[in-house]
Amino acid sequence: MSVELNHTIVHSRDKRESAEFLAHILGLEVAPEMGPFVPVVTGNGVALDFATSDQPGNIVPQHYAFLVPEESFDGIFARIKDAGLPYWADPYRTRPDEINHNDGGRGVYFPDPSGHYLEVLTRPYGSGS
Template sequence: MAVDLNHTIVAARDKKESAEFVAGILGLEVGPQYGPFLPVVTANGVALDFMDADPYHPINEQHYAFIVTEAEFDEIFGRIKEAGIEYWADPGHRQPGEINHNDGGRGVYFPDPSGHNLEIITRPYGSGS
């Protein structure tokens, strides 16, 4: 059986701000609004559907990880640094201003405007070195 992830809803304080942030940092495009959703589609066809969260309830911060090539890592990481965005080598944010080299690749964590923990990695976890 083949099962693929098609889309996920990303709660945001401001869906336009968050969608534009993620698209801009990752070098993607914001798609046209579909109902209450503002989509950003990755290369493998998965849509991150940004939706304004209820302003009276806190956003449950989530983690979104993106596999990128070494060249894409350099481009994205350059945009992170250029924008002055804080970044960490670890998901618990105990290693500020560093990247990791897990599984022989590179990875870094950074926040989006709604507090979600975004990650770019060049090697899938468990892939070895």
């Protein structure tokens, strides 16, 4: 068996709010709550297990990048804009209100309700054009 990422815990201010936010933006489902976690499972089987932090004011922002099909990008990007979220073409937030076209695809960065830095991209970095 090869090594695969199975799940990761995502600390949040409100686990339900953050899980529902991500599921809505990406067009995924929120899985049934499991103990202290609200999971969102991606198409390759990786679960993001959202947990409400016992110190919600001290969430350390993390970066989560999601490779999405080209045909899904427009819908995801529309939901980002419809939610009134700020977005950027770059991880340094120097190109606001733009998307990027890295490696011949499209990508965008945006925040989640707990301050995590999310990214959707249609081509893996280094894949060329």
